[in-house]
Amino acid sequence: MPAVLPAVAEQLFRDIRKTYQETAQIPDDLLIALRFVFGACAVQALDLVDQRSVTCLSSPSGRKAFQVIGASGSLYTCFTSCHYCPCPAFAYTVLRRNDGLLCKHILAVCLCEAMGVTRMQSASDEQMTALLSGTLL
């Protein structure tokens, strides 16, 4: 399974973006579709969205990375261009068992971006390098 989302998931995020811009809510049919495509982690990801757990960090070079505060309070740095999260669920469910498209943290980032509710924060270029390389958690 490649590290890009299937077209049906991409279309779902486009529909959520359009509907949320127009009505400021996600209707039931799209929530059901989310649950159908992403399984149990859809509800957990929506919880993270509600708690505004997703922050987009950007540095003067223009480089961006997303940080998600997990349910346990742990901080995860996620890549969205090719899907990576350092959480145990991503390592086990996605990488090892190949049993899911994403973990709840990456899904929360995708949803926050679609809904336009991502928190923004600045970081220096050096901080960004440390963040991306996993040496700054």
Added chain:
Amino acid sequence: MTDVLTHMFTNFMSRADSSKDLKVIPPAPAQCGVLVVGEQNLGRSVLLLAAVTAACRLSVKVVFFAQTQIQSLPVSLQKCVPSLSPESLKELLQQVAGLHESTNTFPVPPSLIIVDRLEDFLRGPADESHGVEQSRAAHLSALLCDTATFLTGLLEQQTSSPAPCRVIASYKPKEQSGEFSVSDQVLDTLDRYFQVRCTLDQDRSYKAAAAGLQEVWHIYFSGTGITLDPCAEDTEVKPGLAQEWQLSIYPDGLVWFGAEELPSPDPR
């Protein structure tokens, strides 16, 4: 995404075969890179040739990461292909993650990132669980892809004829009783991120030995990145001429390199 390697293979074909030039397809921006899978020494030769070809013939800015320093290149070529020698995975991650910083000091960002022998960086102690190594492979691959995506955006802004930033890395799968393991979970993880695989497959058949050849290698592309190529329908690749090459090494040191033709599909 295979444009650099295709260009290189086509140019290094023996003269009789070079008339069958393949059209070089520029890679689609969303696609990440090529994973060269096979024996280490040939893998490094492929990467070095790709780096030199890209830098000298395609005027592409290259950055080359290898744990063991390259000493076989002439000094003039070493200037074209700047190499970095991170000693550990942590250092490699920091150097790749720091490529966005160099964009503040260098006028043009690199458009080809090469990493030699991923396995040297990824493998941990023998008693380590597979999951840890898989996670390391995912982090490094994702960082390479994310960095390429970022640099592609910069190249689009800065240059008049933008080309995406490509990634080429080499990996030797774990061996089981002299053969490459078919169930290498790290390779499965790398395949998630590198959507084209360039396999270096040594022909150990009786036919190769009977022909008096010292070594025969089959080199071919595979993976989802090839079928996903939006330009694929416009290519001038002739039916029956697959993207597969053969390297033959004779006992007297003579080397032959050329395209391998596969049988044409049945017109029925």
